[in-house]
Amino acid sequence: MISKLTLHHIGPVPDLTAEFGERLNIITGDNGFGKTFLLDACWYALTRTWAGGDKQAFYPAADTPKSSVPAIEYTVVGKTGKPAGNRSEFQFKSQTWTPKQARPAMPGLVIYARIDGGFSVWDPARNYWHDDDSTLRRPDAYHFTNDHVWNGLEQGEGSRKDYLCNGLIRDVDSWHAKGNGSISLLQKVLKALSPNESERLKIGESVRVRVADVRDTPTLEMPYGPVPVTQTAAGMRRVLGLAYLLVWAWEEHQKAAQLQKEAPTNRIVLLFDEIEAHLHPKWQRVFLPALLKVIDGLLLKGKAKSVQFIVTTHAPLVLGSVESTWDETKDQLYDFDLIKGADGKPMIYFSELDFAKHGSAENWLESASFDLHSGYAPDAEKAMERADAFMLEHPDPNDAPLKEVEAVHRELLKALGGDDEYMPYWLPYYDRRSKKKGEEK
Numbered sequence: 126m127i128s129k130l131t132l133h134h135i136g137p138v139p140d141l142t143a144e145f146g147e148r149l150n151i152i153t154g155d156n157g158f159g160k161t162f163l164l165d166a167c168w169y170a171l172t173r174t175w176a177g178g179d180k181q182a183f184y185p186a187a188d189t190p191k192s193s194v195p196a197i198e199y200t201v202v203g204k205t206g207k208p209a210g211n212r213s214e215f216q217f218k219s220q221t222w223t224p225k226q227a228r229p230a231m232p233g234l235v236i237y238a239r240i241d242g243g244f245s246v247w248d249p250a251r252n253y254w255h256d257d258d259s260t261l262r263r264p265d266a267y268h269f270t271n272d273h274v275w276n277g278l279e280q281g282e283g284s285r286k287d288y289l290c291n292g293l294i295r296d297v298d299s300w301h302a303k304g305n306g307s308i309s310l311l312q313k314v315l316k317a318l319s320p321n322e323s324e325r326l327k328i329g330e331s332v333r334v335r336v337a338d339v340r341d342t343p344t345l346e347m348p349y350g351p352v353p354v355t356q357t358a359a360g361m362r363r364v365l366g367l368a369y370l371l372v373w374a375w376e377e378h379q380k381a382a383q384l385q386k387e388a389p390t391n392r393i394v395l396l397f398d399e400i401e402a403h404l405h406p407k408w409q410r411v412f413l414p415a416l417l418k419v420i421d422g423l424l425l426k427g428k429a430k431s432v433q434f435i436v437t438t439h440a441p442l443v444l445g446s447v448e449s450t451w452d453e454t455k456d457q458l459y460d461f462d463l464i465k466g467a468d469g470k471p472m473i474y475f476s477e478l479d480f481a482k483h484g485s486a487e488n489w490l491e492s493a494s495f496d497l498h499s500g501y502a503p504d505a506e507k508a509m510e511r512a513d514a515f516m517l518e519h520p521d522p523n524d525a526p527l528k529e530v531e532a533v534h535r536e537l538l539k540a541l542g543g544d545d546e547y548m549p550y551w552l553p554y555y556d557r558r559s560k561k562k563g564e565e566k
Contacts (some may be wrong), residue, residue, distance in 0.1 A: 126232060126394055126433040127170050128208055131198040135183055135215070136162045138461075144477075149417070150435040151444065153494040154461025158473050161240065162269060164396045167201075167435055169197030169213075171232045171394060172247040173224060174265040174513025176239065182222070197222070202431070203230025204249075204392070220553065233431065234378055238367055240398040242271035246374045249406035250381035250389055264289070274366045293369045295355065297343040307376050314368045318420050319394065320408040324348060326364065360403035375424045376442040390428040393420055401440035406486075409442040414450055432557045441489030448482045456480065460494055468487045504541040512537055512551050524559040530558045 132141040137159040152160050169175040174510045186196040187566040195215035200208045209230040215223045231253055237245040237337070267289055269278055279294030291299065308328070315326040329351040331341035344351035345361060354365060379404035382389045395416070401409045413436065419433050438444065447456075458478045466472040483489045487500035498506060512533050519525035534555050541547060 126431050127167055127199060127435075128202055128391065129198075129200040130163075130170055130198075131197040133198070134193045135185055135188055135195040135197065135494040136166070138475045141475045143459060143475070144457070145433070145435065146455050147431065148431060148452065148455035148460065149447065150433070150457045151447070151461050152437045152459045152461070153439070153444075155463065157336070158461035158463070160461060161398055162431060164237065164435065164437060165397055166197060167245075167396055168235070168237050168245065169222075170196060170211075171201060171235045172252070172266055173213075173229050174243045174247065174252075177243070178266070178268050182496070183215075184220070188389060201230040201232050203232055204390075205230070206430075232388075232394055233390040233392045234374060235396070236370065236374055237328050237396040238370075238400075240273070240402060241361060242366065244269040244366070244370045246276065246370065246380065248374065248378050250378050250385060250387065262264060269318075269370070271366070272540050274370065290373060293366065294340055294342055296373065297328060297354075297369070301328075301331065301343070303309065307372060307450045310376070313423055314372060314419050315365070316411065317423065318364055318368060318415050319389060320399050320411055326361075326368075328354075331465075358403075360405065361406070363403050364408075371419065371424065389513065391425060391428055393425065393429070393431075394433045395420065397436040397456075398488070400436045400438050401443050405441055406430070410446050413443055413446050417450075431504070440488040441492075441495060444489050444492075445486060448484075451480055451482075453480065458494070462496070502540070508533075508536045509547055514548075516551075516554055517520055522554050525558055527558065530555060 127145055128147070129145070130141075130143050132138065134140075137157075141163070152163060154160050164179065165176050166175070169183075175303075183195075188222050189195065190300075197213045198210070199205050199212075200210045200265050202208050205526070208216075211225050211227075211229060212411075213224040215222055231249050233249060235245075235247040239245065244267075246269070248267070252264065252266055263325070264280060267278060269290070273290070273292065275293050275391050277288070277295060278290040280287045282290055287422075297308065297311070299549060300311070312327060315328065319325045327346045329344040330347040331343045332353060334342045334353050334355065342353045342355055344356050345365065347357075354362075357365065379389045379547070397416075400413060400416075404412060413434075417432070417434065421427065421429050425432065436443075444458075458480045460476060462476070462479050463471055465473045478493050481492070489495065490497045490500045515525070515529065522530070534551075537551060
């Protein structure tokens, strides 16, 4: 796992330090403030590779002075259980990052679920440095685009081509045919990640979809009937892709460890960008706790030495979902926020937040993680603010200008409707003025 990360002169925050919890870490903040950047930095610290490949490497801003050396400092707890520090500095001349030459700590199996539907996987049995590296071609990590997840990942050409992953469509059909433990594990993972009892996810029989494609495509059993997995909705595809990658990565790690006569790892780190993406609110309420149970219970079967999550979210329901399981000794909540710097200019501020139980999603929206005034739409907020200000300016409804009263009332009805919980504050005022209007007639 990663226990500490410090970024100097790189990214939206000039100097950022995060001390991660050993179990669950949740990061909030507005779009463009640095959440994904932080996950990418964590991936680099854990694997010393770049998420998505070398083209995704970090580069400092063009106006960064030579004296301000961009650096990534990190502490990783590996197989030995002891924290190991390291530092990588950016070399302006070569445009590369140079870490210490010593081999890094072995963090366990690292999986990064990216927002674009792709994944990166770093396997200690297949990607870590070994004494016989000269005889084996080991990829730095496995980087899956969304297409690779479904159709497979290859490396090299001709006789030197390696088939790194068959892809969900071929693997699931093959697992079904073999009747091995992989398909059973996948079904259990999907069941655990389902939103409720009546909508349990399950892989069904495979069907032929297109004349031009000779593969039989697995189906997903929906309440209204089976649907080929390639034609399911975006939310289903992300959950199904995640479930498959978790099973594939774990099963392949065990096979590689067995061939190397080594024990499988008992450490897993999951980086997850916008965990709620494409998910209905009923799913957001249960998904993160379910995912924790899947990795600890179904993959590692309760024998985990370390399971660490670092996730980003914009969803109050995700934060509310972990209220009953939050452990302040193992979990951390962080936030990116926009503030005024000492020079009066806007700057991004990264800080640890105290986790408090807010209950409803609306209360979470008004918390420091989201900084909203309320859970209402902006037009509704403006209408209520106008009504509040009007009642303060004219405390006696009988003396309030009738046309303005009617205008405020119409605005409230348009934005809120007549049965909103705010209306009992306004209606007595409005009714008294309306009664006065009738008396005047």
